[in-house]
Every structure is written in C-alpha cells, then in structure tokens.
Amino acid sequence: MKKILFSPWTKRGLFAVCLIPALLLVWRGFMGNLSANPIEFIEHKTGDWALRFLLITLAVTPLRKIFEQPLLTRFRRMLGLFAFFYVCAHLLMYLIFDQMFSPSGIYADVLKRPYITVGTAGFLMLVPLAVTSTAAMVRRLGPKRWQLLHRLVYFCALAGVIHYYWLVKSDVREPLMYGGILTLLMLFRVRMWLQKGTKSKPQPAGVSV
Amino acid sequence: MLIRKPADLRYSDVTPKNVYVNRRRFLAAGSAIVGAWALPTPAGATMKLNNVVKSTYKVDEKITPKEDITSYNNYYEFGTGKDEPSRYANTLRPSPWQVQVGGMVDKPKTYDLDSVMKIAPLEERIYRHRCVEAWSIVVPWIGFPLAALLKDVEPNSKAKYVAFQTLYDPKQMPLGNRAGIELPYVEGLRLDEAMHPLALLSVGLYGETLPNQNGAPIRLVVPWKYGFKSIKSIVKITLTDKQPPTTWNITNAREYGFYSNVNPTVDHPRWSQASERRLGELFKKKTMMFNGYPEVAGLYSGMDLRKNY
Numbered sequence: 001m002k003k004i005l006f007s008p009w010t011k012r013g014l015f016a017v018c019l020i021p022a023l024l025l026v027w028r029g030f031m032g033n034l035s036a037n038p039i040e041f042i043e044h045k046t047g048d049w050a051l052r053f054l055l056i057t058l059a060v061t062p063l064r065k066i067f068e069q070p071l072l073t074r075f076r077r078m079l080g081l082f083a084f085f086y087v088c089a090h091l092l093m094y095l096i097f098d099q100m101f102s103p104s105g106i107y108a109d110v111l112k113r114p115y116i117t118v119g120t121a122g123f124l125m126l127v128p129l130a131v132t133s134t135a136a137m138v139r140r141l142g143p144k145r146w147q148l149l150h151r152l153v154y155f156c157a158l159a160g161v162i163h164y165y166w167l168v169k170s171d172v173r174e175p176l177m178y179g180g181i182l183t184l185l186m187l188f189r190v191r192m193w194l195q196k197g198t199k200s201k202p203q204p205a206g207v208s209v
Numbered sequence: 210m211l212i213r214k215p216a217d218l219r220y221s222d223v224t225p226k227n228v229y230v231n232r233r234r235f236l237a238a239g240s241a242i243v244g245a246w247a248l249p250t251p252a253g254a255t256m257k258l259n260n261v262v263k264s265t266y267k268v269d270e271k272i273t274p275k276e277d278i279t280s281y282n283n284y285y286e287f288g289t290g291k292d293e294p295s296r297y298a299n300t301l302r303p304s305p306w307q308v309q310v311g312g313m314v315d316k317p318k319t320y321d322l323d324s325v326m327k328i329a330p331l332e333e334r335i336y337r338h339r340c341v342e343a344w345s346i347v348v349p350w351i352g353f354p355l356a357a358l359l360k361d362v363e364p365n366s367k368a369k370y371v372a373f374q375t376l377y378d379p380k381q382m383p384l385g386n387r388a389g390i391e392l393p394y395v396e397g398l399r400l401d402e403a404m405h406p407l408a409l410l411s412v413g414l415y416g417e418t419l420p421n422q423n424g425a426p427i428r429l430v431v432p433w434k435y436g437f438k439s440i441k442s443i444v445k446i447t448l449t450d451k452q453p454p455t456t457w458n459i460t461n462a463r464e465y466g467f468y469s470n471v472n473p474t475v476d477h478p479r480w481s482q483a484s485e486r487r488l489g490e491l492f493k494k495k496t497m498m499f500n501g502y503p504e505v506a507g508l509y510s511g512m513d514l515r516k517n518y
Contacts, residue, residue: 035292036281036488037344097491105481113479166479169342170389170460171289 005071018082039097046090051160053083062188084130115166122159125152255417267335273346282422285388294422303425312447313368329353341435345485351413356404371403372453374445396440397453433499435469466518471500
C-alpha cells in the first residue's frame with residue numbers, strides 16, 4: 001500500500017482522473033450534447049465538481065486518520081487545486097456568458113444576490129490558498145501560519161454549499177446532501193481536536209511531498 | 210359577433226405519429242430489413258394535428274428547435290431536473306382525459322378531448338415563452354383562446370378569477386413526492402386576464418399534439434407572464450370570486466407573486482430579471498416588459514407592479 005501511494009504513477013493517474021469531468025464536458029461540446037442550455041449546463045457541472053473536489057480535499061485528513069495512511073496527504077494539494085480549477089471555470093462561464101464582463105452587472109449581482117455574494121466570497125477565500133499551495137510558500141509562511149491560513153478552506157466549502165442551496169428553487173436534496181457530507185467531515189475534525197487537545201502539532205500539506 | 214363553425218376535427222381522428230413516421234421511414238427504407246413493426250412504439254407518442262389555421266399572433270424571431278422545447282422542461286411532477294420530464298413523463302396517460310369546468314358559471318361542463326377540440330378552430334400561434342429562471346424560447350403553439358372556453362360555460366356576474374388545476378396522480382407521477390412543491394399544481398388568473406385574446410389553451414406544438422413533458426393533453430399559455438403561470442395538463446378550471454392560491458406563491462410568497470408578469474424592472478429576490486438567455490444563443494438578451502406584449506398593459510393600469518409582482 002505504501003509503495004502504491006508513493007509511486008509517481010499513482011499521482012499521475014489521479015491527475016488524469018481529476019481531469020475526466022472537464023474532458024467529458026469538452027467531449028460533450030464536440031458532440032453537441034450539452035443540453036438545450038449549454039452555458040447553464042457547463043456552469044452547473046463545473047460548479048458541482050468544484051464543490052465535490054472541495055469535499056474530497058476535506059476528506060483526505062479523515063481518511064488518512066481512519067486508515068492510518070499518512071501518505072494520502074501527498075494528494076491533498078492536487079485535489080485542492082482541482083477544486084480551484086473547476087471554480088475558476090465556473091466563475092469564467094458566469095463572467096463571460098452571463099455578464100459579458102460588465103462591471104456594473106457583476107457589481108450589482110455581487111451586492112444584491114446573496115447566492116452570488118456568498119459564492120464570490122468562497123472564491124476569494126480560495127485564491128490565497130491556491131497561491132500559497134507550493135512547498136516554497138509553506139516554508140515562507142511557516143507551517144503554523146500556513147495551516148491557520150488554510151483553515152479558510154472550511155469556509156470555502158461552507159460558502160459553496162450555501163451558494164448552491166440559495167440557488168435552487170424547491171428541490172434542495174442535492175445541496176443538503178453536500179451540506180451533510182461537509183457536516184460529517186467537520187464533525188470528524190471537531191472530534192480530532194477535542195481528543196488531541198492542545199498537544200497537536202500542525203501538519204502542513206506540502207512538506208511530505 | 211363572429212360565429213365560426215367549429216372544425217370538423219376529433220381528437221380521435223388525428224393520425225398517431227408513430228403511424229405516419231413509420232410509414233415515411235418504411236417508404237424510405239425500401240427493401241431494408243428493419244420494417245415499421247420492429248420500431249418500438251414510444252409511450253408518449255404525439256400525433257399530427259390537422260386543420261390548423263396560421264394565426265397572425267406570431268413573433269418575428271427564430272423559432273426554438275423542437276428538440277430544445279421538448280427536452281428542456283420544468284414539470285416537477287416528473288422530476289426537478291430540466292432533462293427529467295422528457296425522460297420520465299412517458300408514464301402520463303393524456304388520453305382519455307377530462308377537463309372539469311365549473312364554479313361561478315351558468316353552464317358547468319366536463320369536456321373530453323374531442324369536445325375540447327370543438328370549442329374553437331385550432332390556430333398556430335408563435336409566442337415568446339419566458340421562464341422565471343431567466344431563459345426563454347419561441348414556441349409554435351397550437352390551440353385556441355381561453356376566452357372561447359370561458360364563453361362556452363358562461364361565467365356569472367360574481368366570477369372574478371379563474372383557477373386552474375393540474376392532474377396529480379402519484380401512479381402516473383411517481384416522482385411528484387420529491388418535487389418540493391405542494392401538489393396538485395394550481396394556478397390562477399384574473400378573469401379579465403383570462404379573457405384577453407393572447408391567453409391560449411394549447412393542445413399542441415410544432416404541428417402535433419403536446420408531448421407529455423410539455424403538458425399534454427391541454428395546457429395554458431400566457432405569454433406575457435413567467436412560464437410557471439402557464440399551467441400544464443389541466444384537469445380542472447374553476448371560476449371564483451376570490452383570488453385563487455397558486456403553487457409557487459404557496460411555496461415562496463416573497464419570490465413568486467400572483468401576477469408574475471414578465472417585468473425586467475422587478476427582479477426576483479435572488480436573481481436579475483433584466484435579461485434572459487434565449488435557448489440556442491450564447492449571450493443573454495434584454496428582457497422586454499410583458500415579454501414584448503405591450504397590448505396587455507391596460508390590464509394593469511393604476512397598479513403598482515412592484516407590489517403586485
């Protein structure tokens with residue numbers, strides 16, 4: 001198991017897997033199979049995957065503890081960056097096709113539409129995390145400050161769930177499901193923190209790579 | 210008063226689509242091995258409508274492809290995803306069908322589909338259709354004015370509103386229990402709105418009977434209002450003196466009012482209504498007041514449309 005987790009091919013394979021949703025969209029585009037409303041379709045799919053990757057990223061630590069596989073951390077940064085990648089695609093679709101880069105339109109939306117406000121906040125919180133995801137940045141910030149900063153990811157995920165919940169008209173099952181998963185992942189952390197108390201040493205992501 | 214002779218058309222007379230499609234396919238196939246009998250009969254087959262008069266009610270815009278109109282639907286009884294009604298509405302049985310019309314009328318009636326078709330000549334009208342979710346389509350509807358049906362039952366002097374109800378049969382609509390809205394779906398219009406010549410009872414689109422996902426066998430089309438007012442698969446129409454409850458208003462009164470006229474200056478609390486995406490176009494276009502039907506403005510003179518959203 002350790003060997004597999006250490007293999008560079010595992011990481012490359014995972015990278016390819018994470019790209020599948022994006023490639024599938026491109027493929028559907030070529031096949032003219034993006035529904036009657038392609039813009040909305042791509043917006044929804046990239047939004048779905050951004051939120052899923054955020055939750056998958058947040059699942060790494062619990063899985064690592066439960067299965068006692070510290071090497072799983074090797075994949076966390078990549079998963080997080082994929083969340084950022086899908087968020088960027090999602091946001092770009094909105095900026096280009098919904099707003100045509102109109103500053104006044106975007107400004108009004110961010111101020112007046114709570115789901116857009118919270119979505120924007122989620123994106124803005126994710127930016128510093130992507131920027132400081134390199135090993136060099138971990139060293140520069142120091143593990144303690146780095147980890148403190150990266151706790152923002154909890155709020156990013158929460159923003160993502162709320163963004164989705166506030167968007168739907170009546171059928172809230174899917175956003176609630178994501179909310180439930182996030183709650184479980186957070187409960188695991190609360191338990192972890194309670195058990196460890198203050199003796200825990202921060203474990204930055206990049207260093208084990 | 211103009212009295213027109215009802216069309217000599219019975220719903221049961223129309224040619225089932227699979228018959229004429231298969232005939233064409235059969236002719237085209239020539240000696241091909243796959244004959245008409247090998248093709249499965251689609252459960253929600255539509256049928257060709259004959260004797261349809263082209264109406265002058267038409268917009269000079271590109272008609273949305275049939276494929277889009279019939280695969281991108283809001284019909285929560287068959288799932289809340291846009292693609293779900295076209296996949297799951299085949300459990301709806303649009304025939305036999307009855308529409309019960311009563312309440313404050315002098316001649317309450319129950320129509321079967323054949324008698325519905327005799328109320329007035331069928332006409333094709335090309336209308337804009339604007340969803341509250343800020344997308345829109347242009348549809349070649351087939352139907353007749355709602356006013357013709359109302360005149361047929363003779364509303365009495367107390368009648369001020371018209372209430373509509375969609376079928377709710379959990380057997381035909383097994384996904385209804387997760388719609389997140391109270392069922393049966395109900396809608397309503399003020400009587401003068403209902404009598405407006407633009408208000409249409411539709412029985413078809415693109416030359417054929419309505420596909421199930423579009424509200425077979427009979428639905429309302431009110432082109433100057435958001436799409437959810439145009440209630441589908443109607444089983445009951447009741448004239449009343451009180452403003453009837455409407456489904457989306459029951460679900461969320463702050464977001465969906467009784468009137469729900471298309472209005473680019475009054476936003477939905479959660480999103481802008483200033484623009485819309487016409488299916489098939491990449492960029493959004495400006496939404497028009499009353500969806501580009503200014504002739505209805507008189508119905509609302511003196512009303513604060515910001516309050517009566």
